Amino acid sequence: SEVKKIAVIAGDGIGPEVVAEAEKVLKRTEELFGYKFELERGLFGGIAIDERGTPLPQDTLEMCRNADAVLLGAVGGPKWDNNPKELRPETGLLGIRKALGLFSNIRPAVVFDCLKDASTLKPEVLEGTDLIVVRELTGGIYFGEKFRREGPQGEEAVDTCVYNVTEIERIVRQAFEVAQKRSKRLASVDKANVLETSRLWRETVNRIAPEYADVEVEHVLVDNCAMQLLRRPSSFDVIVTENMFGDILSDEAAMLTGSIGMLSSASLGEGSFGLYEPVHGSAPDIAGQGISNPIATILSVALMFRLTFGYEEAAAAIETAVKNVLDAGHRTGDIAVDKSKAIGTTAMGDLIVAAI
């Protein structure tokens, strides 16, 4: 079959460890399904700041542009937290999203059976929770003009939140399409009672909704959504929202499942190209100890197979392998009830590879 180029960005903290296991999975699927992957590796985030003086080196960006998909571990850590803006890992993250046109961040929040009790929510409330947050990723207050100025009351800081109809339409359409493949319920989240950008957002949703007549649309104010996620998480199917609200709500949604360490995410643009990464961060506190959980990153590979390559069979095979390994009782420390029986990162990766 056709060669697929995958840009692999290990990043910082536990990034390299978990990505190494995901690479084993890629290799195994080549053997089993006859795929051909060409992996290229690039520096990004804190390590790129240290070695190259910038979080997003030009060659890393070029590598991503030439690839069919990107697999990202995690970036950031306390070491770079007090750096000036252009020397911070998150500046690289915002830069790569914008440069690659990844306007849509898709984050499933599901409850893993083996982690049912890990949530701080009552099991009966959580029952059946399986939602996706579709977050706009390259617009809004993240990318608007920002500056300081002297005002009558002293120094002032300004951030600008801008959205145009084209930006709103493309993300909302994508959310409608995701909803059509699921339970056909879309919650559009905004703050239309206060923000002009939210009013344009809501108008746009209402304008294109008739084209997706099979999808039931609900408008939810962001403050209310933060409450309803807690009160009735299982009633949500697809949530679509702008960049800043999506940042907050997708983290809230992920955390309430109790499975945050197992969740994967996709950042997509117009075509099939996508960047895939675990929802969890670089966990600098446990980096290098070989105890991190590679499952979210391995499941990011499954997501890449499904959404970018259309390798549905292999995607399902990976997901089933993960499920079987968990059902057999194997756990890394973060998800183990009996920590003394926990296995390490490579052991978990090997078990999943063997189970595919």
Add this chain to the structure above:
Amino acid sequence: SEVKKIAVIAGDGIGPEVVAEAEKVLKRTEELFGYKFELERGLFGGIAIDERGTPLPQDTLEMCRNADAVLLGAVGGPKWDNNPKELRPETGLLGIRKALGLFSNIRPAVVFDCLKDASTLKPEVLEGTDLIVVRELTGGIYFGEKFRREGPQGEEAVDTCVYNVTEIERIVRQAFEVAQKRSKRLASVDKANVLETSRLWRETVNRIAPEYADVEVEHVLVDNCAMQLLRRPSSFDVIVTENMFGDILSDEAAMLTGSIGMLSSASLGEGSFGLYEPVHGSAPDIAGQGISNPIATILSVALMFRLTFGYEEAAAAIETAVKNVLDAGHRTGDIAVDKSKAIGTTAMGDLIVAAI
């Protein structure tokens, strides 16, 4: 004792019902403690739109300005939801906050014993949760310039988020002072890795923190805070944040206690003047049935006594009365386990009045 002027704004939905019970409490404390209250009533919100063509009539605003404190029921309802902006209840809300200089919204999120099981969080996670969100209320993206324009990609909407050091300093100082009277832990919430306003916010907190050396300060990113509120709610004491983040996080915090129907809030300015209201909304679905719960509004009176009038003894007496009535097993429908035994709004108000 000195006459205190209280501006009473019943508002919409269940507002008039719950405010009527709070007025009984005011009356009872006059008899018991020798206070003198002069109540004036004004139109505000949806009812003001209907009767006067504006959500915030000038005479209502004047009445508030001449008062020592304002007691507000609730405003809004579906009837006005699709009105143009200047004819919507929330425009009145934003207008009154700005006009009265109420830059600080203080919202306690505590768990009521009788509602321990009403939360969707596990009781062991909730145990000991008692936090206050101090939200900046008259700045940020709520009040910055907003407009539409034609751009290269079609219609664009713009919202501007502005903060100056003076605005940040006064709210942060107030939060430090609240923290000093409590467990001396302050979490300042921002998005300093992305927003310029957040960077100014964080710099300001760090600059004045040494003046409150007994308070332990933690900076938390807003997305992380949305998660930590779920994971470790009881570890928070005072949370201070800007307007939009505060809107979202204070609702999340209130909902996780399970006690949202019982929580009161204060909006304060420079002096002792304040506006007091329940956290819950106007609940149009149950308005006029006499079944709403007046406790949050009655507790708003206690908060007014404590924060504006310095009537600590009476504030405590009201709170104890509420506790005793609840301990005796009386419940309105919203908090009753056995709905068939629920009592109505006036019955609950009368019991509390009798218990003071």
